[in-house]
Amino acid sequence: MSEMPEVSQNEVDKLFARLDAEARAGGYLLNPDTEFTKDLVRGLLINEKRYGYWACPCRLADGVKEKDLDMICPCDYRDPDLSDFGTCYCALYVSPDVAAGKRKLTTIPERRPAPDKRAQKPAQQGWTLPAKLPYPVWRCKVCGYLAARENPPEICPVCKVKKDRFERFL
């Protein structure tokens, strides 16, 4: 059995406040059930101490960052799940109608491919470039933000994920 790292209430409250502010600034909403949400934030902090990154509290982390990259919070599945179900998989983020109590929050199906189907899909396939582009275009896999520049930004200006969540789009 591995040891569970200690996380203080102060750490939880601080990260909760930061995520809440960042979510609002980016047009997202945290789950208004503060007790539930703070439990998830505690999970993120535990995973940061265990693995070095915010692995989704509701998914089994491998511990190897490259294998967990798609489920580092906010995960690659958050936005499609918000669109389809009004909540992300763990329910840290919810849609406006769920936040307003107009739609019931429920547990949702897992969108992440099963472990044996998770093999890296070729990122660049079947495209025809219209002409020579002056810059490559980078896409944020979390929120879809596109940036035409030599390299992806260090932090996504929209959803705040790090550079390693970008893929070459064009």
Added chain:
Amino acid sequence: MTEKPMLYALSTCIWCKKMKTLLDAMDVDYEHKYVDLLEGAERDAAVAEIKKHNPSCSYPTLIFNSQCVVGYDEEAVKKLLGK
């Protein structure tokens, strides 16, 4: 002897926590494993067992009599356990 219901959960997952609270409230005699706290062969064995019933290997997974409930689904749990 019938086997007890087995709950495969993650120690950080709040839906798993809700599932435990539900089973406790229903007074169910069950066993549970926090898969994220298991290591090596023990963890591999738990994941392999979950995969047999739930190919997406998601949590919580509750297994009883070779049937399973995936996710926090109160109605499905009651049906599975005949409550």
